Amino acid sequence: MAGNLFGKIAADTLGLSDIGKIIEPKDFDKVDGDDYIMHEDGEKIFFVIKSKSDEYVFTNRGLLHVDGASAVSKKRTVERHEFYYEKVHSVTLETAGTVDLDIEIKFNFGNQAFSIDVDKNQLEQLKDLYKALVEIGKLQGKNYISIEDGTNGLKMANEALSRCVIEGNVTNIVHDLTNFNLDWMEALRKKYSNKDFTEVFEKYINN
Template structure:
């Protein structure tokens, strides 16, 4: 145990560990991820965790992961995870024990899982991110239920129509029904599939 603790402390002292630091908002423009933000579309940074090899940039639109191969390599791969396409789930926060140097937040965007070690001195700030991600996941879950209910309602209506005797031009009826179905599905997705969760970050993130 003593050997492991000494090794971990030495790695952190020498700058070889990969414990992330939460970046102050005044320094958001200095992180690599800032270069890839869609400012033209109203994207805004709310939270950044930076380690020796990676950056995790949380915006109103999702997560921008600047993935480094190692602390000494300049090679980076930029990966985007949008709230519109991927649901947040399995959010957990692990606090530090007496001898731990770091705390850990875990979460998933769709099928992509993340585990980020953060300096334990920044626990209070990390709690804010934890709460924001949990709330976003809850909202996405409720939205998915609403979309599913809306689609099921449309399906039942179409089945009822198919059993009815309709009068008029068959091709025109089919065309109108197709357009109605398309518009219904588009409207329900637009209403219940959020692209922007800036309001959630503004509620929980105390910068």
């Protein structure tokens, strides 16, 4: 018992416990993160990296990070990052050198940076995740530009309209114009703010 405890402490000290393993799809339901997935809303796990202290669960809707303080602690903090609210960017993949035990994938969800060490023997699987995150970031970037263009177009139309002489009930006109603007922005966000990236994961992740 003591030997196991000292082994875990040593692994923490050397950083070995932080080297994650990519979990097979048949074992997705066994990871802690599965308990926090919104299965009722169609959320689905596509990729899991698990170390002794952390789990990184990638779903069609975002990332669920089950954060452990150390390999010897049972305390966990669950953080959710959703594609709808946060842009994925700065995705990089670092392969292993001759003596390295791990490879590393880095990315940002919004302002939060992630750096995950993975067993170097699982490079091919990690490449799939890298490609999926890069593609999601590109699509989010295109969507952002489309929303910005649509917003600027609406602003220009309103400015042009403000310079015109409009006859009729001012209260009704303002009411109708406000509702039109709200409907326009809602339609833009609905069209270009993706919540679900199932197609991207199915394209790149070989489950």
